[in-house]
Amino acid sequence: MEANRVYNFNPGPAMQPLEVLKEAQAEFLNFGGSGESIIEISHRAKEFDAVLNQAKADILELMKLGDDYDVLFLQGGASMQFAMVPLNYAVDGKVGNYVVSGSFAEKAYKEADLLGVGHIAASSKDVDFRHIPTQDEIKLSDNAAYLHVCYNNTIYGTEYHYIPETGNVPLIADMSSDMLSRPLDFSKFTLIYAGAQKNLGPAGVTVVVAKKDFLAKSPKTIPTMLRYSIHAEKNSAYNTPPAFCIYMVGKTAAWLKAQGGLEVMAERNAKKAKLVYDVLDNSDGFYKGHADKDSRSFMNVTFRLPTEDLEKKFVEEAKAHQLCGVKGHRSVGGMRTSIYNAMPMEGVERLADFMEKFKKANA
Template identity: 45%
Template sequence: MPRVFNFSAGPATLPEAVLRQAQAEMLDWHGLGASIVEISHRSAEFMQVAERADADLRTLLAIPDSHVVLYLSGGATTQQALIALNFAGAGQTADYVVSGHWSKTAIRQAAPYVAVNIAASSEEDRFRSLPGREGWRLSPDAAYVHITANETIHGVEYRTTPEVGDVPLFADFSSSIASEPLDVAKYGLIYAGAQKNLGPVGISVVIVRRELLERSGQHRAEIFDYRAHAARDSMLNTPPTWNWYMLGLTVRWMLEQGGVDEFARRNAEKAALLYATIDAGDGFYRNEIEASVRSRMNVPFFLHDPALDAMFLAESRAAGLMALKGHKAVGGMRASLYNAMPVEGVRALVDFMRDFQARHG
């Protein structure tokens, strides 16, 4: 059957060109006679894959030499605990800004290891806005300040980098990395699960300022120590080699498509098209997020009558539009517009939305 337009929030749609290349190379990688997933991570062949992926990611994100890139097993939630262990002393304060579900998750993972200061929160507003920087209550001796750059569930996104003084800024970019130009130098640490814009689930990217690796942090096993992973080029243990290979293919595809500047243009076009359709629906559809912080990556929306939700989902799926159901914490609908979602997919979605409204409005 033909491929559908997959609006899943993650694991998310991957570029068809990447999937086809992986399919073609699955049994025999470059004449090796074996799959890339079957060979040693320390072999010359896999080292070639890893080095190319790293060089391409550095080019794509314009990562300065001041920052190390780690490729680690697991997802962003794992990093949320490791960040506290690696960069804060036992009981030291860390500042967290709460803007949605994943901000709160980050706090839960860090709380056993740091004294969490909630510097600001938009929970009273049901996460329909971001806490204004002027109201943040930062700690003068904090180990770091943590933000979630884009909230996948609630659909809010930082459109500028907040200024936090001399304290390093840490950010979860899982659902918006590589979607537009990013000044990596402004951050002490950026982390991202790959399964939105960078590749498949099961591998995370951590971009950390080299000087921060000198912090002693807390007592921890070597496998939880970022310094040890950096010293071994992310091969302290056997890495998720297939995921790393797929990440490399995805990053190379993004470079071939024009890099983050081109994806910023496409993502702005996609988001504007969908939000305009929601806003023009005379109340049939609604998005409750403050316009200035609406996410370009994840667009939650609601129908005026929840009784229509099941019909909307069934009919959209029949029309080749997959995974539009909103997260259970919010309800309604959600369309995720990551880099691999083509503009044509969003056009198909808004055409369906207009037709559905005409038939059921």
């Protein structure tokens, strides 16, 4: 680890690969010999076109998707997608179906409900979002436009370990917290979106990966900036795109390829998560995980300590050990350690060691 840098367990904006940060630093003042920074170069320039198109190609390669899929770089965060999805696709008498498995899944549903086109197909709210609803729990409406799932629930520390079967109904996923963290059969999804600030790059850009023919279906009755079809036609440059963020997402995708791809990342992420979960499971109840074991996230480990005073002490002492951002979301309290792709094994080893020592000193 570089001197004066900490292990950042924040859920987002999150830790970025050090190699990517160094590359961006080295070429920040003079991108590609242009004499300009990437943040100064025109978004219409061929140099920026090359950056954007390479990022798209690398993302599709990592996901093993063909040319029937496209990649868009949009703004407004994943939260904007909560509205864009129903505006574009819950039309002609059809309604969006939602699995409500956490806070952001519920927010997505509420946007559709606000538009009068939302249906809850399954929910785990009654058990405090401790598990991911099973396939058998999902009940699609007869007029389903799509099924929307939030694939990883950052606040509650749960994650899908199966891909829902929807028949002919399009499957849409918010993958903000686990995008490109493991291989999946991404061809089973019609549209995937992710806020970049967790696993993909800095805050400020949302990555959308979707079937081209689905993107083309936007109604012309909704505002231009909210139509997927417009952004697809203009290659994400209908208006000035977040150039630096796209550049950083491209750098991150290239880094993932250099690491060995999603198979390698999945192996690393599983090992990192196991280190923390093993501490929880062998703590004699000192640490209590929130998520049911069969729904545990590889990306966000959430847990409580015996008292709130101990939780405050845990946060303070962790920071003194260069372990930052471990405090849980205000809505649930406790601890949350986000161990995304960029978090090195050494950081998780140091966290696990700290947790063991903290328990011995305070149990």
